[in-house]
Amino acid sequence: MGNQIIEQLVLKGQVHIQIPEIQFSSVEHALRMLVRDFETVLGARPKLVTGAYEEAELCIRIAQEKDDIPNRPEAFGFRFNLSGKFPRMEIIGHDDLGIVYGILAFSKKYLGMQPFWFWADQSIAKLSEIEIPCHHYDAPVPKVRYRGWFVNDEVCLIGWKEPYPPSREVWEPVFEALLRSGGNMVIPGTDLPRDGIHYKLAVEMGLWVTHHHAEPLGAEMFLRAFPGRNASYREAPELFESLWAEAIEEQKDMKVLWVLSFRGQGDAPFWHNDPSFDTSEKRGAMISKVIRKQYDMIGSAVQNPVYCVALYGEIAELYKGGYVDLPEDVIKIWADNGYGKMVSRRHNNQNLRVVSLPAANDGGKDGLYYHVTFHDLQASNHLTMFPGSSNFLKQEIETAFDAGADDYLLINCGNIRPHVYSLDILRVLWSDGSIDVNEHIKEFVSSYYASHHEELEELYLSYTEAAIQYGPHADDLAGDEYYHHPARQMIGHWLQGKGVQPDARLFWAVGDVPFNQQVKNFEDRLEQGIKNWEAWLQKCDEVLGKLVADDLRRATDLLRFHGALHLSGCEGFYWLCRSYREYREQNYPQAFVYASESMWSYKKGLDILKEAEHGKWDRFYQADWLTNIKSTIYNVDTLRRFLRIHGDSPDFFLWYKEFLMPETEKYIYLENTHRNPLSDDELAHRLKRFFSSHGGL
CATH class of the missing domain: 3.30.379.10 (Chitobiase/beta-hexosaminidase domain 2-like)
Structure with a gap:
């Protein structure tokens, strides 16, 4: 009309x-x-x-x-x-x-x-x-038929309110934002108790529900249902099938996108539980057999089912190699590498970067599983905004659509709040199929801020330019986990006395070189990162100083928060590397001071989280179990205690006597008046002042 x-x-x-x-x-x-x-x-x-x-x-x-x-x-x-x-x-x-x-x-x-x-x-x-x-x-037809969020690694949502699993109070704003974004499907959480409200409420609010690739058909994990049994389909097919039948019965009257898959327990290849599958042919044949069985079981119980297969990890590799046979009407879901690039993900140090998109002659329906947030214990962004640019997101998604992967788009949305800007870009893409990123940033900023739009637009766009480029690829940009997981690994390697050999867990980031060079490679990148984030934060603070109260609070939470968290982590990791350098030179007091600097910097990160917990956001970041800033602080504090043993032990008075005690007292003091050791913090602060004034730092 x-x-x-x-x-x-x-x-x-x-x-x-x-x-x-x-x-x-x-x-x-x-x-x-x-x-x-x-x-x-x-x-x-x-x-x-x-x-x-x-x-x-x-x-x-x-x-x-x-x-x-x-x-x-x-x-x-x-x-x-x-x-x-x-x-x-x-x-x-x-x-x-x-x-x-x-x-x-x-x-x-x-x-x-x-x-x-x-x-x-x-x-x-x-x-x-x-x-x-x-x-x-x-209303126009959306570009993507099935479009939604995987609320994954949602520790902030779990820790935000008292009840566990999260209640309606937590889930309703999540599903409302998804519906307002034009989304129609969801995986509501990761491995939450089955008696929680999450699936029921999603269905109640009109959403299709779908499943994690490690939980095919949404069934109970085998080892939970049958503890002590070997999770082998070859040995006990009837037990697996009983779980699938139960899941089908529970969901047959819901709107479900049925995920067919066969992975092992704990989101690992199934042959970890059954090593007799030692060739690609055997593995592909078993996956094909299981998927066909799941397909037939659903087809016999559900009218007009919609099927999906997550081509994730090893299943993608086997499918591309021609070892997996899929029914024709199954939507094949291709995954990015966790950093937004449509290539295979990095496994520890292996990074093959095989293109993860359908081939030109690949028939059937295809879709995407895409991350704007990720948790991989390496360099991913979890608490902070996606470090890639809006143009990068545009290029990856539009290219995938051009390849035919436009029937399905599932976004790993994490805890929502830190990722609003990226999720809004994806909202436009799944609706329109393309995006003008310059027009979008204008619309986004003007929708949420009252004034100083052009300056705020520039901050959003320049955020990505401050990120540490830790590798040769455009998507090798450091998120907040980069400052924490590698740092904790480094401390463990150091304190276990393994510094004579490189830490193989860090090859992906700094190469197969001697450990001291690995540390130095981190230090060099972090030094540049500190300069970048300080410069970005300076521009940020200049703009924020002009904003009215409401906009100031919003810009602090949605913009400055991210840069400040990057800088605190960057500084913490940098001072840790400097501490190791002094340790190798046997400058133990200086190493102790630098370790203290590291700990103080990381503690700023906790302050930043706390400052963002105002009003309705009270406790929002208290369950930071994945980046886990508190764990990093604990590790650095352990290191600091270890360093104090080198030269200040056993009475923890020697450094005070050598560097801080007045010369007039050193030879006449009485032990009963001078042997109350300084705390680590007090000693570190006083040594820092001493070395700074005497050229020792």
């Missing part, structure tokens, strides 16, 4: 909304959001009415043939007519999700509620009235 102007609809005060008499649970949730949005913006709670009601300014309903709404899943449109004295707007959906998307599109366009209003602490403008031009509208 073409655009036609009837007249202008004006909404103010208490708005009357006619709603369907028979409700979907998903629409009930969307109406709850709409009521809250109206009350926030207009200051009055709208009145919901059922049945014929001529005074209703808005009507929300399922499409009828006369409406000319596109006949496809999730379609919606806006229609206007003069059914009474005043114009009337109708939000019409083809199905329940069509109505949900129509309601949320109305809220965004006319009430100003942005997709991440909750996670970005959007300041909601209060209005006395809303003017709506009466133009008919049909």
Whole structure:
């Protein structure tokens, strides 16, 4: 139906909304959001009415043939007519999700509620009235049919509120943001207790649910169900199949994207549990057999099932080698390497970077599993924003779409709050299929900030330029884990007396060179990283100094937080490397001071997390178990104690006597008045002042 102007609809005060008499649970949730949005913006709670009601300014309903709404899943449109004295707007959906998307599109366009209003602490403008031009509208078809989030490594969400597993209070804002972003599927969490609310609520809010590639069909892990048994399908197929049958029975009436897969326990290749599968042919044949069995079991119990196979890790390699046979109607899901590049992921030091996209002659349907946050105990970003540029995200996703991988897009969204900007870029891409990153950053900044837009845009765009480039590839950019996992490995290698040999766990980052050179290679990169992040933070602080209070709080949480966390980690790791250099020269007091500097720098990271826990975000970062800044501090403190033993032991008085005690006291002091050892912090601070003034640092 073409655009036609009837007249202008004006909404103010208490708005009357006619709603369907028979409700979907998903629409009930969307109406709850709409009521809250109206009350926030207009200051009055709208009145919901059922049945014929001529005074209703808005009507929300399922499409009828006369409406000319596109006949496809999730379609919606806006229609206007003069059914009474005043114009009337109708939000019409083809199905329940069509109505949900129509309601949320109305809220965004006319009430100003942005997709991440909750996670970005959007300041909601209060209005006395809303003017709506009466133009008919049909929503375009999204580029990607199945699009959603994997709420993975979600420790912040777990630790944020008291109940475990997380309650509705935690999950509702997650699923609301996903729906407002146009998403329609979710993996709600990682290995959470099966009695939690997460799956039930996702279905209740209208989302398709899908599964982790390590938990095919969403079934219970074998070793949980059968502890003590060998997790071998060859030995006990009936036990595996009983778990699959149970999972199918539990979910057969839900909207499910069924993930077919066969990996071992703990997200590892299955042959770790059954080493008799020692060739690619044997492994591929078993995976093909299991997937076909799962496929047939679902097909016999579920009407019109949607199937997926995650081509992740070893399964991708076997499929590309021609060893895995898949049913034709299965969506093949290709994964990035965790750093946003559509190549195979790094396994320890092995980094083959095999292209992870369908070949030109590869038939069937294809989709993507993509990370804007990752946890790999190496260099990934977990607490901080994706370090790659918006142009990098654009290039990778648009190239994947061009290769035909556009039926499915699952984004690893982590804990949502730190990753709002990247998730918003992906929102546009899965909806439109392409993005103008310059236009997007303007829209994003103006949606969440009141002023100084151009300067804030520049900060978002230049953030990626400050990241440490630790390898030769464009995606070799350090996230927050780079400053912590390698640092803890280095300390362990050092204190175990292995410094005569390189640490093989660090070859991926600094090469197969002697350990002291590995440390020096880190030091050089970190030194440059400190300069980059200090410069970016200086620009950041100049802009933040101009912002009003609401924008200042938001920019501190969504921008400065990330740079400050990078700098604290960068400095902590740098001083750790400097400590090792002094240790090798047997300058133990200086090494002790540098280890203390390292610990103090890492402690700044905890302060940064704490400062971001204001208001509703109280406790949000308390479960930092993955980057785990506290663990790094504990490791460095252990190192510091180890270093003090070198020369200040056994009475922990010798360094005080040598460097700090007045010369007049050194030869006449009485032990009973001078043998109360200084604490590590006090000693380190005083030694730092001494060495700084005497040229010893």
